[in-house]
Amino acid sequence: MAEREPAIVTRGLARRYGERWALAGLDLSVPRGLIYGLVGPNGAGKTTTLRLLAGLLEPSAGEAWILGQPATGPRHLDRLRQAIGYMPDFSGVYEDMRAWEYLDFYARCHGLPRSLRRRRVAGLLDLIGLSDRAQDEVGSLSRGMQQRLCLAHALVHDPAILLLDEPAAGLDPRARRELRALLRELRAMGKTIVVSSHVLSELAEVCDQVGIMERGRLVAGGALDALERDLDPERSAGQRVLLELLPPAEAAQALLAGLPGVSLEPDGPAAPDGAAHDPEAAEPLRIAIRVEGGAEAHAAVIDALVAAGIRVAAYQRQERDLERVFLGLTRAEVEG
Numbered sequence: 001m002a003e004r005e006p007a008i009v010t011r012g013l014a015r016r017y018g019e020r021w022a023l024a025g026l027d028l029s030v031p032r033g034l035i036y037g038l039v040g041p042n043g044a045g046k047t048t049t050l051r052l053l054a055g056l057l058e059p060s061a062g063e064a065w066i067l068g069q070p071a072t073g074p075r076h077l078d079r080l081r082q083a084i085g086y087m088p089d090f091s092g093v094y095e096d097m098r099a100w101e102y103l104d105f106y107a108r109c110h111g112l113p114r115s116l117r118r119r120r121v122a123g124l125l126d127l128i129g130l131s132d133r134a135q136d137e138v139g140s141l142s143r144g145m146q147q148r149l150c151l152a153h154a155l156v157h158d159p160a161i162l163l164l165d166e167p168a169a170g171l172d173p174r175a176r177r178e179l180r181a182l183l184r185e186l187r188a189m190g191k192t193i194v195v196s197s198h199v200l201s202e203l204a205e206v207c208d209q210v211g212i213m214e215r216g217r218l219v220a221g222g223a224l225d226a227l228e229r230d231l232d233p234e235r236s237a238g239q240r241v242l243l244e245l246l247p248p249a250e251a252a253q254a255l256l257a258g259l260p261g262v263s264l265e266p267d268g269p270a271a272p273d274g275a276a277h278d279p280e281a282a283e284p285l286r287i288a289i290r291v292e293g294g295a296e297a298h299a300a301v302i303d304a305l306v307a308a309g310i311r312v313a314a315y316q317r318q319e320r321d322l323e324r325v326f327l328g329l330t331r332a333e334v335e336g
């Protein structure tokens with residue numbers, strides 16, 4: 001039965017600093033084997049949550065279970081330490097250690113025997129793509145590389161759960177992409193990953209579920225699709241697509257509106273200058289549509305346009321507007 005338990009459950013988890021509640025009663029449930037994004041503005045309580053789950057902070061109230069076992073209180077610390085790898089939002093690295101030494105040091109702290117340590121450190125350096133920098137001093141690595149080394153540090157004892165506080169902060173776009181790939185790889189290895197960020201779009205692509213926090217509370221949680229639907233049931237059916245059609249394309253709008261599962265977006269771009277589209281103009285016609293269904297449905301739209309002799313210069317599927325979801329949810333909380 002324990003296998004079916006969520007990786008992390010909290011009930012009324014709370015933490016107070018003086019008079020201020022940093023965390024004001026958190027009910028969280030993170031299924032096993034998923035990437036769970038903890039999203040919220042500065043001061044929302046993300047770091048506090050992760051530190052509580054890592055056993056680095058005592059709750060003022062409430063309870064937590066890790067892998068089905070109680071996780072609050074000092075007597076659970078040993079088990080917690082084994083189950084959890086924690087990467088703080090910023091951590092000092094020992095700059096004059098070599099990369100492999102750094103990991104080896106922490107592996108030793110966790111009591112790994114020498115032979116296992118060697119394999120583990122080599123495996124981790126490979127995982128984070130730093131095998132060729134193993135002999136370099138940590139201080140000579142780039143920030144992104146140091147970040148990855150910190151991630152490897154959190155993994156050194158092969159924990160089932162990873163708690164990563166703002167791992168993407170300070171990384172360039174490419175390093176972010178690599179981080180996302182690394183998180184997916186870790187998920188494929190069966191790990192449960194909780195990752196925090198104050199930017200939803202940074203995480204959305206990689207997260208199976210998100211919890212949106214604001215002022216010490218969870219204001220929404222679940223799969224992003226479902227969150228978006230809850231927030232705006234009318235608008236979120238189907239995927240928004242931006243089309244660029246070469247003239248003459250006057251027939252396109254009527255044609256598209258007549259296709260099953262396709263609707264014209266009322267707030268789509270008009271002609272480039274904002275005026276009504278001039279059929280004589282050489283400019284392409286830009287319109288936004290919404291298409292329900294998967295790849296087949298999108299292919300059918302393009303087929304229909306082509307069959308009608310309309311030339312498609314661009315067919316751009318839009319990612320969902322995550323910041324809108326995020327702001328909508330946090331605003332609802334403020335107004336409610």
Ligand SMILES: Nc1ncnc2c1ncn2[C@@H]1O[C@H](COP(=O)(O)OP(=O)(O)OP(=O)(O)O)[C@@H](O)[C@H]1O
Nearest residue numbers: 017021022040041042043044045046047048049198
């Ligand atoms: N050691 C502390 N002493 C006093 N107050 C604290 C302490 N740590 C956190 N807080 C307060 O708790 C609240 C939540 O802070 P927390 O660091 O958990 O937020 P966060 O969501 O991680 O924010 P950020 O995006 O800025 O990292 C804030 O109001 C903060 O000032």
Ligand SMILES: [Mg+2]
Nearest residue numbers: 046047048089
């Ligand atoms: Mg924080």
